[in-house]
Amino acid sequence: MLFPEGVAIDGISGEVTPSTDRYTKKLSELSGLFHDAAAFDKVVAEGGDPIAYEVVDYRKQECDICFGTTIMMPGQVGGEYFMTRGHFHERKDCGEGYYTQSGEGLLLLESREGEVRTVEMKPGICAFIPPEWAHRSINTGSEKLVFVWFCATDAGHDYGTIRERGMRKLVVERDGRPAIIDNPNFA
């Protein structure tokens, strides 16, 4: 039987207390994600394979919904900002909310039909992610980007689709600001 509980969310560090699970993605685990492979190898080697992001879960299998945080470090690879892998949900009826707590970023979304949208990520904005829209978050700032996510417990993650063909757009720094450009490698 499940019991109610107060879960502390630190909007600056992203810590979730208590949490049920967590994982860390080091930059080296994001091989193939960035446009500039040589720059990627260099940042991994010279930066000591930094952490790119962490995901902390509060997830109970007996409950239909779950939540947690994503903590994204600032950084760039060849002008591209640090980003998450990007995924569709396995369940085609499942959306998600990304409620930014601190930092700044862009949420890059792409529908199954190939439409592209972005949503600004900043404190006080809850991004609504409809079903069947792949989503990737991108830290465009100089501090951590921390957001609370909430979705169905069994929404599932399809990372493969985006890993294989990339997304149609890249988010890069141009003149000190984020710019959205076509991905020349989009398959």
Place this chain on the structure above:
Amino acid sequence: MLFPEGVAIDGISGEVTPSTDRYTKKLSELSGLFHDAAAFDKVVAEGGDPIAYEVVDYRKQECDICFGTTIMMPGQVGGEYFMTRGHFHERKDCGEGYYTQSGEGLLLLESREGEVRTVEMKPGICAFIPPEWAHRSINTGSEKLVFVWFCATDAGHDYGTIRERGMRKLVVERDGRPAIIDNPNFA
């Protein structure tokens, strides 16, 4: 087809922009909820039937999850703090999250089996509400209590069970602080 969107949530006012729906509960609509019926009539009459709380929705029927805010005014009726009606979900597998943005309160919960729990509501605490736990939020502070909720779009509300028999506990002010006492009227 649904499109992504950035939804602004004001953690102080509770405003949601854009929102899809909202409702306001005036105190008079909460008749029968408070222990002291005479005090209730007096507060309604002398206070000009104040707003007790508002609920603002961001809800798309084609998406499995939804979110919004609840904005609870401070106030008391015969020593009992302003509270929401309290409800179970109609779908027995549906939980909910209540993420407090500002103010202070108590979340009072009661399982189908009659177990009682409370969770402190204050900024940074996300209350986890498991399936099959009735929940009522109570503003124990002197300011608005604002929280973001998220749950399944079709979780449904069963208000009747609590309306008919009440909850096992009352939350009242004692020596300037909230105290949890037995409800003498619990049926």
